[in-house]
Amino acid sequence: MHRSIATVSLSGTLRQKLEAVAAAGFDGIELFEADFINFKGTAAELRRITADLGLTIDLYQPFRDFEGMPEPQFHRSLERAERKFDLMEAMGAPMVLCCSNTSPLSVNDPALAAAQLHELAERAARRNLRVGFEALAWGRHTSLYGQAWEIVKEANHAHLGLILDSFHTLSLKDDPAGIASIPGDKIFFLQMADAPLLSMDVLQWARHHRSFPGQGDFDVVGFFEQVLRAGYTGPLSLEIFNDIFRETPNRRTAVDAMRSLLYLESEARQRLDDVEPVQLFSPPPVPALSGLSFIEFAADEASAATLSTLVKQLGFRRIGKHRSKAVTLYREGEINLIVNAQPDSFARGRFEAHGTSVCALGVRCDDPLAAVGRATAMRSQRHDSPVGPNELRVPAIVAPGGNLIHFVPEALGANGLYEADFILEDDGAGANDAGLQRIDHVALGLALDQLDTWVLFTRAVLGLEPGESLELADPFGLIRSRGVANADRSLRLVLNVSLSQRTRTARTLSVTGGGAVHHIALSCADIFETAAKLRANGTRFVPISDNYYDDLATRIDIAPELLARMREAGVLFDRSPAGDYLHIYTESFEGGLFFEVAQRVGNYDAYGALNAPARMASQAQD
Numbered sequence: 001m002h003r004s005i006a007t008v009s010l011s012g013t014l015r016q017k018l019e020a021v022a023a024a025g026f027d028g029i030e031l032f033e034a035d036f037i038n039f040k041g042t043a044a045e046l047r048r049i050t051a052d053l054g055l056t057i058d059l060y061q062p063f064r065d066f067e068g069m070p071e072p073q074f075h076r077s078l079e080r081a082e083r084k085f086d087l088m089e090a091m092g093a094p095m096v097l098c099c100s101n102t103s104p105l106s107v108n109d110p111a112l113a114a115a116q117l118h119e120l121a122e123r124a125a126r127r128n129l130r131v132g133f134e135a136l137a138w139g140r141h142t143s144l145y146g147q148a149w150e151i152v153k154e155a156n157h158a159h160l161g162l163i164l165d166s167f168h169t170l171s172l173k174d175d176p177a178g179i180a181s182i183p184g185d186k187i188f189f190l191q192m193a194d195a196p197l198l199s200m201d202v203l204q205w206a207r208h209h210r211s212f213p214g215q216g217d218f219d220v221v222g223f224f225e226q227v228l229r230a231g232y233t234g235p236l237s238l239e240i241f242n243d244i245f246r247e248t249p250n251r252r253t254a255v256d257a258m259r260s261l262l263y264l265e266s267e268a269r270q271r272l273d274d275v276e277p278v279q280l281f282s283p284p285p286v287p288a289l290s291g292l293s294f295i296e297f298a299a300d301e302a303s304a305a306t307l308s309t310l311v312k313q314l315g316f317r318r319i320g321k322h323r324s325k326a327v328t329l330y331r332e333g334e335i336n337l338i339v340n341a342q343p344d345s346f347a348r349g350r351f352e353a354h355g356t357s358v359c360a361l362g363v364r365c366d367d368p369l370a371a372v373g374r375a376t377a378m379r380s381q382r383h384d385s386p387v388g389p390n391e392l393r394v395p396a397i398v399a400p401g402g403n404l405i406h407f408v409p410e411a412l413g414a415n416g417l418y419e420a421d422f423i424l425e426d427d428g429a430g431a432n433d434a435g436l437q438r439i440d441h442v443a444l445g446l447a448l449d450q451l452d453t454w455v456l457f458t459r460a461v462l463g464l465e466p467g468e469s470l471e472l473a474d475p476f477g478l479i480r481s482r483g484v485a486n487a488d489r490s491l492r493l494v495l496n497v498s499l500s501q502r503t504r505t506a507r508t509l510s511v512t513g514g515g516a517v518h519h520i521a522l523s524c525a526d527i528f529e530t531a532a533k534l535r536a537n538g539t540r541f542v543p544i545s546d547n548y549y550d551d552l553a554t555r556i557d558i559a560p561e562l563l564a565r566m567r568e569a570g571v572l573f574d575r576s577p578a579g580d581y582l583h584i585y586t587e588s589f590e591g592g593l594f595f596e597v598a599q600r601v602g603n604y605d606a607y608g609a610l611n612a613p614a615r616m617a618s619q620a621q622d
C-alpha cells in the first residue's frame with residue numbers, strides 16, 4: 001500500500017519531520033496545516049523538498065467548520081477554501097480533508113451540508129483537486145462515518161468522497177462493519193490511529209492520547225479489514241495526536257510508525273485470504289518462542305566478582321567459562337545467567353554506558369533465522385557478534401534501547417548452546433541450591449516515551465500480547481506497568497515507566513539509560529523453603545510492614561497459618577480467580593537491579609503488581 005503519515009504525529013520542525021519520515025520508508029505525508037503555516041518557505045519550496053525526499057503530499061488537513069453553515073459564513077468559507085486550493089496546487093497536494101463542523105453556528109441539516117459540500121467539490125474539481133469529508137467524533141451534527149457517508153452520497157460529486165479515521169469510529173464504539181458496503185472508490189483516504197481505553201472527554205482523548213496501531217486497545221485490525229473489504233486502494237495513513245510523541249525523537253517515532261503499518265497490514269492480510277484488493281505486507285510469521293534460555297549481564301572484572309557473589313547467594317553455581325571470552329556461566333534449575341566481562345565487546349560497551357546491567361536476553365525459539373527475518377522485516381536491526389572457533393552463532397536483534405535479544409535454537413536442547421560455547425566445569429557449590437527453577441519474567445524500567453515503542457516491538461516482532469495497564473503508587477510518583485506475554489506464557493516481560501522524575505524507577509533510569517532491566521523474577525515450587533535457603537545463603541530481602549499483613553487478612557480469606565508464614569518470611573500475596581501468586585523481592589544490587597522470587601499457584605496470570613507499592617514504600621524507607 002501507499003504508506004503515509006500526518007506531520008502532526010512527529011516532533012521537530014517540518015523539514016526534520018519530513019527527513020525522518022522519508023528515512024523510515026514512507027511514501028507520503030498528510031500535511032497538517034499548522035506545520036505549513038509556521039514553515040519559513042513557500043508551498044513551491046515545500047513541494048521541492050518533499051519531492052527530493054521521495055515523498056508525496058497526499059492530503060492537506062484539516063479544513064474546519066465548513067458544512068451546514070448559514071450566510072455569510074458559508075461564502076466566506078468558500079473564499080477561504082479557494083486560498084487553500086491555491087496553496088495545494090502550488091505544493092502538489094491533490095486532496096483536502098474537511099472535518100465535520102463543530103461550530104455552534106452550524107445547523108443540523110444534512111441536505112444543506114450535502115449541497116454545500118457539492119459546491120466545495122465543484123470548486124475543487126475546477127483545479128482537479130478532491131475533497132474528503134471526515135466525521136469527527138465530537139462533530140456537532142455529524143459524528144459517525146455512516147452520517148458522513150449519507151451526506152457524501154447525497155452530494156453526489158465525483159470530487160467528493162469519504163475520509164475514515166479509526167479513532168472516531170472506535171472511540172464512540174460505533175460498529176465498523178458497515179464500512180465494507182461503502183464503494184471502495186468513494187473512500188478517498190484512510191487515517192489509522194489506536195488508543196488506550198480511557199473514560200474521558202472524547203476530544204481530549206483524541207488530541208492527547210492517540211497511539212500507533214498495535215500500541216493501544218482498539219480493534220484497529222478489524223477496522224482496517226472492513227475498509228479493505230470495501231475495496232479501498234488509497235493511502236494507508238497514520239494521524240496521531242499524542243503528547244509524548246510531540247517530544248519523542250522523531251527518528252524513533254517514524255520507525256515505530258512504519259512498524260505499526262507493517263504490523264497492521266500483515267495482521268489484516270491473515271483475515272483476508274479471499275479478498276486482497278491491494279498488496280499487503282507479508283513478513284515471515286511470528287516465531288514460536290518458549291521462554292528465556294539465558295540472561296546476560298554486562299560487567300567489568302570488579303563488578304563480575306560482585307555479581308558472582310550475589311548470584312551464588314541466590315543458589316547459582318558457576319558451571320562454565322567461555323571458550324574464548326571473559327564470560328562466565330551460572331546455573332540454577334533451568335536458569336542460565338551469563339556474566340560478560342570481555343573487554344572490547346558489545347557487553348563492555350553497554351557496561352561503559354550503563355554500568356552493571358543486563359545487556360542481552362536469550363529467547364528459546366523454534367526457528368531463529370525466521371525470527372530474525374521477521375524482526376528485520378518489522379524494521380528491527382540484526383546484530384552479529386564475533387564468534388570464536390567451534391562456537392555457535394546465535395542470531396540476535398537489537399531491542400529498543402539497545403540491548404540484544406538472541407534467538408536460541410530450541411533444537412539445541414537445554415544444554416547445546418552452553419556445551420558448544422563454554423568449557424563446562426561445575427564448581428560444585430550445588431549445596432547452595434535454593435530451588436529456583438525458571439525465569440518467570442523480566443521487568444524493564446523504561447523512559448516514558450519508550451512504553452508504546454516496547455508494546456509495539458514485542459507485539460509486532462516477538463508476537464507477545466499486552467495485558468492490562470496498571471498504575472502503581474511509589475512514594476514519589478506513579479508507575480505505569482504493563483505485562484506482555486506469549487500465548488503459552490512461557491515468555492513474560494513487564495514494562496514499567498515512571499510518570500514522575502522522582503521515583504526509584506526514574507532515578508535508576510537516569511543512571512542506566514532507558515530500556516534497562518529493572519528486576520528479574522525467578523520461579524520456585526515452594527517459596528517458604530526457597531526464601532529460607534536464600535536467607536541462609538546470605539540473600540537479603542526487602543522487609544514488608546506488619547500493617548501489610550493485617551490489611552491482607554481483611555482483603556483476602558487466607559488460612560491463618562499461611563498468613564503467619566508469609567508475615568514471618570516477608571512474602572507478598574496476590575489472588576485472582578485463576579490462582580495465587582506468592583513473591584518476595586531481594587534488596588537491590590548496585591545500579592538498582594534486584595531479583596524477585598515467585599511461586600505461581602493454579603493459573604495465576606499476572607505479576608503481583610498490586611504489591612509493588614509495598615515494595616517501593618519499603619525500599620524508600622531504607
Ligand SMILES: O=C(O)c1ccc(O)c(O)c1
Pocket residue numbers: 061062097099134136165191206207239
Ligand atoms: O482534532 C482535530 O481537530 C482533528 C482534525 C483532523 C482530523 O483528521 C482529526 O481526526 C481530528
Ligand SMILES: [Mg+2]
Pocket residue numbers: 134165191239
Ligand atoms: Mg482524522
